[in-house]
Amino acid sequence: MLIAPAAGSESAKAPDDGAFDVALVVVHGMGNAFKSQILLEWAEPLLERMDWVARDRIIGADESHGVTIHDSDLSGDTPVVTATVRFPKRRDPAAPDAPPETVERRIAILEARWSESFVPMTRAQVFRWAVPFMWRVITRTLDLFWNTMVVLSALTLGHHLRAPRQALLLPRTMNFLVDGIRLLVNTIAFAVVWLFLVLLGVVLTPILPLLSPLLLIPWFKNIAQGVLDGLVESIGDVASWKERPVRASAMRLVVRDALAHAKQLVGDDGEVHLFAHSQGAAVATFALFEELEPKSFNVRRLTTVGAAVVLLGREKWQGRKDEYTPVKTWIERNRDAAPEDRVAWANHWAIWDPFSAGPIADTPADARKRWQAAYFPSDETLALGPEEHAVHNTSQPWLDHGVYYANTVQVVEPTVRHLLGPDFPTVAAPVDYIRNRLVVIDKKSLGLSTIAALFIAAMLPGLSGMSAVFAWLITTIAGAIGSAIALVPGLDGSAASASVAFLIDDDADPPRLTVIGWVIASALLAALLIWLNQLMQKQTERSIVWDRCPLDVRTWLVLTAVPRALYVIGAAVVVWFAILDWWEPQPDAASLAIDAALLAIVAAFVIVEPRFSPAPRVVPEQRTLDDRATVLPPTERMRLGVAIASQEYQAELAARRARLQPDGPWATWWAKHFHGWTPGQQPPGA
Incomplete structure (x- = not known):
């Protein structure tokens, strides 16, 4: 067990030479x-x-x-x-x-x-050096994202086309559909990322060398010096290393x-x-x-x-x-x-x-x-x-x-x-593979749910009905705060409602959010949804990493897909209502039905994508090209279904379940329903 020193205590002596392994x-x-x-x-x-x-x-x-x-x-x-x-x-x-x-x-x-x-370099020296370094970082980043988003999707598609049917999770047509959608979506996403990073580099190229001289202007120095000093503190070390x-x-x-x-x-x-x-x-x-x-x-x-x-x-x-x-x-x-x-x-x-x-x-x-x-x-x-x-x-x-x-x-x-x-x-190879694969699925789910949360947060406050709801909520909260302030003798609570007037357009019927109100509501909603997403992800990750007796894999996959499905379906619904609310001229029923079907297909793909995407393996050290024993032939590569069915995994799961000793009503309920635990069950060697 971890035993920490008592608060305020000091080490008795310096560590002895040669005392450690x-x-x-x-x-x-x-x-x-x-x-x-x-x-x-x-x-x-x-x-x-x-x-x-x-x-x-x-x-x-x-x-x-x-x-x-x-x-x-x-x-x-x-x-x-x-x-x-x-x-x-x-x-x-x-x-x-x-x-x-x-x-x-x-x-x-x-x-x-x-x-x-x-001694660190000066601001001017760092910012002059930063321009070529920035483009090197952007180039390497785009190369990484191209491989991760586009090349990997293409390789996965090609691998599934060549693989025997028994090695595929779904029928070949369904696999081709999933892989094709992934490749298309990732290619479009990479094009957007490429455009953003290149434009960012173009904008910063003439600005970076001017930042240090601009600090001679008093008002600019007051605004930007803290940020620029922090930037220099970070990349200045890199500049000193290179230059x-x-x-x-x-x-x-x-x-x-x-x-x-x-x-x-x-x-x-x-x-x-x-x-x-x-x-x-x-x-x-x-x-x-x-x-x-x-x-x-x-x-x-x-x-x-x-x-x-x-x-x-x-x-x-x-x-x-x-x-x-x-x-x-x-x-x-x-x-x-x-x-x-x-x-x-x-x-x-x-x-x-x-x-x-x-x-x-x-x-x-x-x-x-x-x-x-x-x-x-x-x-x-x-x-x-x-x-x-x-x-x-x-x-x-x-x-x-x-x-x-x-x-x-x-x-x-x-x-x-x-x-x-x-x-x-x-650790047995199938057990190690399963844990690594579940971590990959869990982290991909975190990223996809975060993107869905941003879609929801950006669009929901702008919908006509929800904008009115947000405006009413802000007015109600401000009024309640004003009423509470007014209870204090000598204080006027009317200023509370006036302080949020810039967030609400009272000329609309019913009142709705202004553009500033929309932006602020989106930021707050995004913070809430991302926080909840991270909170749920910590629990799903803990079930992989820290539980002595984890859930069986198939049950874990189903339960952990629920939060991701809620986020993705919520984003799809919000996008559909945005089309209904914002599209001009108003779409007809047939167009709305087609939009709903397309959104449903995209949502279904996003929900299941982490399960179908490949997980990385460890690439062994390669000190000579003559050693080809480190390359696994296609028939020997581990798959999740094979690992679950393996004797090593089933034996370990059974051994962990046999050692279960639930403590408390919730742990007992969980052990009974998910691990088949029965009262009076004793661990081996008890």
């Missing part, structure tokens, strides 16, 4: 980072998940297993968290009746905070010192793992493979998340070629090292993250191959590179880059299992 060094991304910020951002979810998996009864754990935190020094010169994890040792399949053993794993987590290791080699070296020095400290903590026999996010991944990768000798620091694993390794590359020197081949260097370092000294490299990238923008490779062609290998691997997709994890964080491009720490199944747990080492029990 593994040390994890975490490196933050671009922007200013406070002391212990990146440490807490990752140490808390890692230790929480570590405790959960170590105490899982399905692997033979009991109350003596789990995480014990020893020190949480967050304010010292080198912030560090130390802990011991106790878990049942993985059983040898050749000796299933051997007595159980408990493993103790001593872990230290420390941070490498480089954001204060150099100022001395400052870039200062960043890498922090990583080297953190690795040296980690090496002291684990001694000669322990392992050091390096974990880096965003720009920190570029800093850490360059420092580890270009400047340091990994085996001198006992580095055995590099994990990058949202990595800007390809985007940022190396620092630029005048008169030097800006060529950077991180994969080639990593392979050469491993080729010269003994097997026990080689560095494994795992890279996690969210499919909507514009900064990582896909896999790490030395050439765009190799990156495209490894991207395709995440969905439809074949001999043609072989390319050199690290282990690639395409993950689903939020399905929202403006959020995906910063929330890798919240992706428990696809990012946190794989990192946890690496830290716990080979003695920790493994």
Whole structure:
């Protein structure tokens, strides 16, 4: 169990050298980072998940297993968290009746905070540099979105056309219809995104170099200085990395010192793992493979998340070629090292993250191959590179880059299992596939419901009837507030109604919202619907990630589709009423019926799309093109129906249900109706 130090207590002493089995060094991304910020951002979810998996009864754990935190020094010169994890040792399949053993794993987590290791560039320098960098980001983002939205849809369509009928979930005609609609909708959506990003770049290109001189104007400085300083604080680190080699070296020095400290903590026999996010991944990768000798620091694993390794590359020197081949260097370092000294490299990238923008490779062609290998691997997709994890964080491009720490199944747990080492029990392949696939479905549902919520919020307050309802609601609330104020002696409550007059058009019959009122009502309604959507998604995600006895897959798919269906059907109804209310001339009954049928087809597609869309797989490390054993033939690729029917999944579900001990009326009702639990049922070994 997690045991935190008492409030106000201090660490008894500094961690002893050589006292730990593994040390994890975490490196933050671009922007200013406070002391212990990146440490807490990752140490808390890692230790929480570590405790959960170590105490899982399905692997033979009991109350003596789990995480014990020893020190949480967050304010010292080198912030560090130390802990011991106790878990049942993985059983040898050749000796299933051997007595159980408990493993103790001593872990230290420390941070490498480089954001204060150099003097930042000036605003003018940053904004002049930002224009070409902005276009590089836009180009890479469009390439990622083209692959994710259009190419993947086309590949899925082609795969289903070639697949045997027994491998398809629906009849071939229905699959073709679903795949065709997906390809059409995604192509149109990509065209809209392309137009928006290109126009944004065109507008910002002449503006960015002028922002610093404009701050000389007093009124502009008062309005914009805070925003611009925040922007410079974020991208200024990137500019310093690319344009100022001395400052870039200062960043890498922090990583080297953190690795040296980690090496002291684990001694000669322990392992050091390096974990880096965003720009920190570029800093850490360059420092580890270009400047340091990994085996001198006992580095055995590099994990990058949202990595800007390809985007940022190396620092630029005048008169030097800006060529950077991180994969080639990593392979050469491993080729010269003994097997026990080689560095494994795992890279996690969210499919909507514009900064990582896909896999790490030395050439765009190799990156495209490894991207395709995440969905439809074949001999043609072989390319050199690290282990690639395409993950689903939020399905929202403006959020995906910063929330890798919240992706428990696809990012946190794989990192946890690496830290716990080979003695920790493994997960059966079908069980692991099911959990990953359900997470993908859940996150895609979150994104689709968010889009539906925005449609509802944008249109609903503008409908004639709903506009009058919103106007009445605002008037009623303002009147009630005014009446409450008037109850206080000496106060006049009439101003409450007057304060909202600009939101309501009283000349209309009945009164309705003004344009400003419509915008404000839409913003408030969008906030409410998105909040409810995220609240429901947290519950569905929890049922996958944290329930000791999760629902069977088919029941989960049905129950979790209900919120998505409500949002999507609600959006379709609002769009139909908008056509009825706004279209001029007024559409006839036949046109309205056709519109309703088309909207119903689109709504049905959106509701079922997450279930039919492909889920990414892990692309193994590829250090030589001669090794083709990592490519799965089409007949061996896992599918959800096959995984559900597998003996491994059915056995685990039965074992978890047998261990159910519901506590309370609601838990008892749930266990009876969804898991077949009966009163008096005792877990094995009780």
